[in-house]
Amino acid sequence: MAKSEETRSLIVTTAMRLFTENGYDRTTMRAIAAEAGVSVGNAYYYFSSKEQLIQGFYDEIARQHLATARPLLEDEPAFAARLRTVLLRWLDIAEPYHRFGTQFFVNAADPESPLSPFSDDSSAAREASIGLMREVVDGSDVKLDPELRAQLPELLWLYQMGVVLFWVHDRSTGTKRTRMLVERSVPLLARVAALSRLRIFRPVSREIVELIQDLAKRD
Structure with a gap:
C-alpha cells in the first residue's frame, strides 16, 4: 500500500475508534x-x-471487505456458501465499529445526505460492493434466468444493506441475531434465485428485473 493510502487508512481507523469511544460530536x-x-x-x-x-x-x-473476502471464495462454487461467506466477513470487519453504527443509520435515512450509501458521493464504495456480489454470482454454480443474472448483484447489495440496517439495531451479544439472519435467509435467497431458471417462474423474475430497472432510473 502506498504511503498516502496508509496515512489515509490510519486517519480513518483512528477517527472511527475515537468516534466509538468518545462520541461523534465530542471528537x-x-x-x-x-x-x-x-x-x-x-x-x-x-x-x-x-x-x-x-x-x-x-x-x-469496502477495501478491507474485498481484500479479505475474495480469497475465501476461490475454492467454493456453491452460491449460498459464497454469499454467506461475504456477508459474515463484512460483519467481522465492521464489528469493532458496531457502537458507532447509529451514525450509519442517520446518514442512510437522509436521502439528501452525500453520506448516504445511495448517494453519488458513495458510488465508489457502492460499486465495489456490487462488484463483489457480481463475483459471488459469476463464480458460483447457480443456474439463473439470464436477465435476472445481470441484475442479481445489485439485488444482493440491497439485501446486504438490509442486513446492515438490522445490524445497526442489533443489541444481542456479538450481534448473534444478525448472524442468525444471514445463516437462515441466505439459503432461502439461494432457493428463490435457483427457481428463476424454471420457465414457470420466469415471468416473476422478469417482473423483478423490470422493477429494479425502473427504480434505478433518475428523473
Whole structure:
C-alpha cells in the first residue's frame, strides 16, 4: 500500500475508534490528528471535515471487505456458501465499529445526505460492493434466468444493506441475531434465485428485473 493510502487508512481507523469511544460530536479533527500522529493540516489534506471521514470509512470497509473476502471464495462454487461467506466477513470487519453504527443509520435515512450509501458521493464504495456480489454470482454454480443474472448483484447489495440496517439495531451479544439472519435467509435467497431458471417462474423474475430497472432510473 502506498504511503498516502496508509496515512489515509490510519486517519480513518483512528477517527472511527475515537468516534466509538468518545462520541461523534465530542471528537474533533485536532484530536483525530493527534491520536493518528499526523499534523492537523495533513488530516485536513485527506478529509476536509468529520463528515468526509465517514465516507472514508465506507471506502475503507469496502477495501478491507474485498481484500479479505475474495480469497475465501476461490475454492467454493456453491452460491449460498459464497454469499454467506461475504456477508459474515463484512460483519467481522465492521464489528469493532458496531457502537458507532447509529451514525450509519442517520446518514442512510437522509436521502439528501452525500453520506448516504445511495448517494453519488458513495458510488465508489457502492460499486465495489456490487462488484463483489457480481463475483459471488459469476463464480458460483447457480443456474439463473439470464436477465435476472445481470441484475442479481445489485439485488444482493440491497439485501446486504438490509442486513446492515438490522445490524445497526442489533443489541444481542456479538450481534448473534444478525448472524442468525444471514445463516437462515441466505439459503432461502439461494432457493428463490435457483427457481428463476424454471420457465414457470420466469415471468416473476422478469417482473423483478423490470422493477429494479425502473427504480434505478433518475428523473
